[in-house]
Amino acid sequence: MITTLQDTTTLTNGVKMPWLGLGVFLVEEGPELINAVKSAIKHGYRSIDTAAIYENEAGVGQAIQEGLAETGLPREELFVTSKVWNADLGYEATLAAFETSLNKLGLDYLDLYLIHWPVEGKYQDAWRALETLYKAGKIKAIGVSNFQIHHLKTLLETAEIKPMINQVERHPRLTQEELIAFCREQDIQVEAWSPLMQGQLFDNPVLHEIATKYGKSIAQIIIRWDLQQGIVTIPKSTKEHRIIENSSVFDFTLTAEDMAKIDQLNQNHRVGPDPDNFDF
Numbered sequence: 354m355i356t357t358l359q360d361t362t363t364l365t366n367g368v369k370m371p372w373l374g375l376g377v378f379l380v381e382e383g384p385e386l387i388n389a390v391k392s393a394i395k396h397g398y399r400s401i402d403t404a405a406i407y408e409n410e411a412g413v414g415q416a417i418q419e420g421l422a423e424t425g426l427p428r429e430e431l432f433v434t435s436k437v438w439n440a441d442l443g444y445e446a447t448l449a450a451f452e453t454s455l456n457k458l459g460l461d462y463l464d465l466y467l468i469h470w471p472v473e474g475k476y477q478d479a480w481r482a483l484e485t486l487y488k489a490g491k492i493k494a495i496g497v498s499n500f501q502i503h504h505l506k507t508l509l510e511t512a513e514i515k516p517m518i519n520q521v522e523r524h525p526r527l528t529q530e531e532l533i534a535f536c537r538e539q540d541i542q543v544e545a546w547s548p549l550m551q552g553q554l555f556d557n558p559v560l561h562e563i564a565t566k567y568g569k570s571i572a573q574i575i576i577r578w579d580l581q582q583g584i585v586t587i588p589k590s591t592k593e594h595r596i597i598e599n600s601s602v603f604d605f606t607l608t609a610e611d612m613a614k615i616d617q618l619n620q621n622h623r624v625g626p627d628p629d630n631f632d633f
């Protein structure tokens with residue numbers, strides 16, 4: 354049972370990761386970013402998800418320092434994720450990219466570092482770099498993003514350490530049942546990106562009906578649906594009231610019937626690129 358915003362899932366190596374975090378994709382460096390991350394920390398979030406390609410790691414790092422100073426929390430209370438970009442996939446290149454991210458964030462370790470996209474022929478070498486960094490204690494947990502079952506199978510053939518996380522697009526229009534089942538078999542925690550489908554579900558009548566029934570917003574219903582299925586989720590908002598709203602999901606439980614209704618909205622429809630057909 355997940356009952357608070359600080360509740361965690363335990364990854365295969367024993368590291369604890371908050372079930373709910375803040376995403377900062379498409380948030381540029383500047384006061385909006387700083388305020389979003391700081392207000393998330395102030396309102397109880399403990400997990401922040403960024404990436405080298407978001408070009409906002411320095412601001413995220415600054416906001417983390419300020420947020421910790423203002424709340425008095427120690428660094429260890431936070432769970433900070435970043436991701437290595439495609440251009441930096443390779444053993445040496447990934448080691449160097451990690452140092453750059455760490456420096457921009459102003460941290461001395463990361464909680465989670467992910468291979469952002471499964472670029473064919475490149476992710477195995479990048480994974481060896483993540484294993485090296487993990488063994489050196491510079492990253493508490495390592496994982497992948499946008500990996501389909503076949504990418505995971507290929508990686509597992511050569512990996513010494515299994516990925517602890519697979520962060521993938523997942524929302525009611527893309528429920529990812531097969532991938533989730535495979536990850537569960539492999540003890541890989543699934544994490545949902547674009548859980549709110551980047552705002553495209555807020556006029557959905559089925560979700561509207563369920564939201565009305567519980568006296569909650571559609572965003573809250575979707576976030577709760579993720580949590581009740583054991584999926585880590587990282588909705589993005591830069592607005593303080595929505596940051597609070599998206600974390601106010603621990604005072605109700607969706608019935609099995611309502612969970613099933615949301616599952617049935619699946620259309621295998623993506624808002625982001627297809628991991629089997631991307632050219633970046």
Ligand SMILES: NC(=O)c1ccc[n+]([C@@H]2O[C@H](COP(=O)([O-])OP(=O)(O)OC[C@H]3O[C@@H](n4cnc5c(N)ncnc54)[C@H](OP(=O)(O)O)[C@@H]3O)[C@@H](O)[C@H]2O)c1
Nearest residue numbers: 376377378402498546547548549550551572588589590591
């Ligand atoms: N690994 C990957 O390849 C990958 C890809 C994409 C995203 N991600 C991660 O996943 C995170 C979340 O995904 P996302 O940013 O693409 O989209 P999202 O979280 O599905 O949706 C964000 C959008 O919903 C709005 N919103 C948030 N809460 C709301 C609420 N309660 N009511 C109404 N509108 C609300 C936000 O606007 P406001 O900000 O104006 O509130 C924003 O426009 C990202 O920030 C990033 O960290 C990872």
